Amino acid sequence: MSVDAPKIAIDDIIDGPGDDGHDGFEADDSRDDVDEPRGTRLDAWWGRMLSTPLRLRLWYWGGPIAVTLLAAVLRLWNLGNPHSLVFDETFYVKDAYTLLRNGVESTWPDDADARFNAGDTDIYNSDGSYVVHPPLGKWIIALGLAVFGAGDSFGWRISTAIVGILAVLLITVIARRLFRGSTLIGVIAGFLLAIDGHAIVMSRVAILDNSIMFFALLGFGAILLDRDWNERRLTLWLDRRRASDPDAGSWGPALWWRPWLLAAGLAFGLASSVKWSGLYFLAGFGLYVIVVDMLARRRAGITFWATGALLKQGPISFLLMVPIAVVTYFAAWTGWFATATGYYRHWADEAGNAWTGALAWVPHSLQSFWHYEAAAYQWNISLATPHPYQANPFTWLFMIRPTSMYYLGTTSENGCPVDSCSDAITSLGNPIIWWAATAAAFYLVYRLARYREWRVGLILMGLAAGYLPWLLYANRTVFQFYTIAFEPYLMLALTAVIALILGQPDDVTWRRQRGIGVVAVFLTVAVLVSVFFWPLWTGERIPFWYWQLHIWLPSWR
Incomplete structure (x- = not known):
C-alpha cells in the first residue's frame, strides 16, 4: 500500500497539527526495509474515517468526552454506598461541615460518627479544632454538603468525584499536547486513569488527596x-x-x-x-x-x-x-x-506568647x-503512630500494602445470601495497569539517560515531585493512598511506552501489526481486571470466597 495512504492517521496518531518534526520519541525504524509493505488495513480504515475536517473535529472532542463520561459512570455509580463515614472521612467530612457553619473546623462530641451517619449532623461544638492540613480540600468537600445536605452520603463525596472526573479529562488533553497532538494517545492516557482502581477509589471517598492530584x-x-x-x-x-x-x-x-x-x-x-x-x-x-x-x-x-x-x-x-x-x-x-x-x-x-524585639x-x-x-x-x-495499613514509601510503586478504607463482614443472618460476605473499599490499583506503569517509569529513566527526550523528562519530573520527597519520611506513618498525587505521571509513563509500542502508521506492516496487537491485548486484559476488582473499589457485597480471590499478595489483606 502507498505510504501516503494513511496520512491523516499519521497526523492524528503521531505528529499532530503544528508539529512535523522528529524528536526521537518514536519506535526505531531504520528504513533499511524500504521495499516491505507498510501500515495495516486498520490504519487505512482509520485514515478514511478521519478523512474530513468535520470528522477530525468530532474525534478531537469526542474521544476525550467519551473517556470522561466513562470516568463519570465509574465514579458516580452508587456513590452514596456505604452510608457511613469511611476511613478519614470521619475527619474531613465533619471538618467541611463546620467550615460551612462556623467558618473554621470545629470540635465534635466523642460519639459523633454514629450520630452523623444517622443524620444527626448539627451536633458540632463552637470551639476550634486542631487540624493539621490547610482548609481548601475541605472547602471543596463542603460544596457537596452545601448542595445535597450533610445527611446525604452522596453529598459527602460528590465534590471529590467531580475532581476525579475532571482529572481524567485533564490528563487526556495534556497527553494529547505532550505526545505531538495525538488524540488517540491522549484518549489512552485518560482511559487508563479512568479505569484504574486507585483513581476510582480516591474519587469515591471524601478525603483530600484527590484534590492535590488535580491541582498539581x-x-x-x-x-x-x-x-x-x-x-x-x-x-x-x-x-x-x-x-x-x-x-x-x-x-x-x-x-x-x-x-x-x-x-x-x-x-x-x-x-x-x-x-x-x-x-x-x-x-x-x-x-x-x-x-x-x-x-x-x-x-x-x-x-x-x-x-x-x-x-x-x-x-x-x-x-x-x-x-x-x-x-x-x-x-x-x-x-x-x-x-x-x-x-x-x-x-x-496570651501572656508571654507574643514576639518581642525586631518582630514585635x-x-x-x-x-x-x-x-x-x-x-x-x-x-x-x-507522626509515628502505628497503623495496620501504613505502607513504607519504598514499596509504593509496587503496591505492596494498599489501604483498606472500609470493610464490613456479614453473614446469612444479616443480609448475606451465602454463609459469609464482604463489603470492602480498598485503594488498590488495577494490578496490570499499576505494575506496567511502574515498569514503564523505570524504562523512561533509562530512556532519559540515553536519548535526553524532553517529554520523558517532564513526565519523570512530575513523578519525582510527587514521590521522591516521601522517601525522606520512610519512618513516618504514611499510606499507599498518598500515591494518587503522582498517579497521573505513572499513567503518562505507561502511555509513553504504549505510544512507542504502537509505532507509526507507516511502519512496516509486520511491526505495526505486532504493536497494535500487543497494545490491544494489554488494554483488553486491563479492562477485564478492572471488572474483576470493581466490587473491592465500590463496597459491593460479595461472597467472602470471592473477596479472597482478589488477594494476590498476602499483604493485601
Missing part, C-alpha cells in the same frame, strides 16, 4: 504550555535583537510576561492549600523551569546561557510562581483569619498563624 496536574499542564510559550518568545526576542546587532543577546532576555508560569504558580499554590505536600510540586517544577530555560538558551545560541537563565531569568520566574502561590495559600485560610474561634487564633494575645510589630494574627503552622509542621513530620 493543572500545574503540570501549565508548565507544559509555558515550555512552548517561552521558546517562541525567546526566538522572537533574539530575531529582533540580532537583526540590528549580530552580537546582541549574549545573556538572553528577561521575560516577564509568561502567563503559564503564573498559572502554574496558582495551581501549585492551590495544591499546597489542600495539603503541604503540594509544595513539593512547586519546588520541583520551579527548579525544572530554570533547567529548561538554560537548555532553551543554549539551543538558541546564547553565549552565557547558564548564567543568563539562572541569574537573569531565574529570579523573574521565582517572582512569577512563588508569590501567587503564597497569596493563594493565605487566601485558603480566610475563614481562620476572619473568625475568632479558630484553633490558636488568639495564641499571641508583626500583627498578632500573623504571629498566631505562624505558631499554628509550626505546630502542624512538627506534627506532620513526627
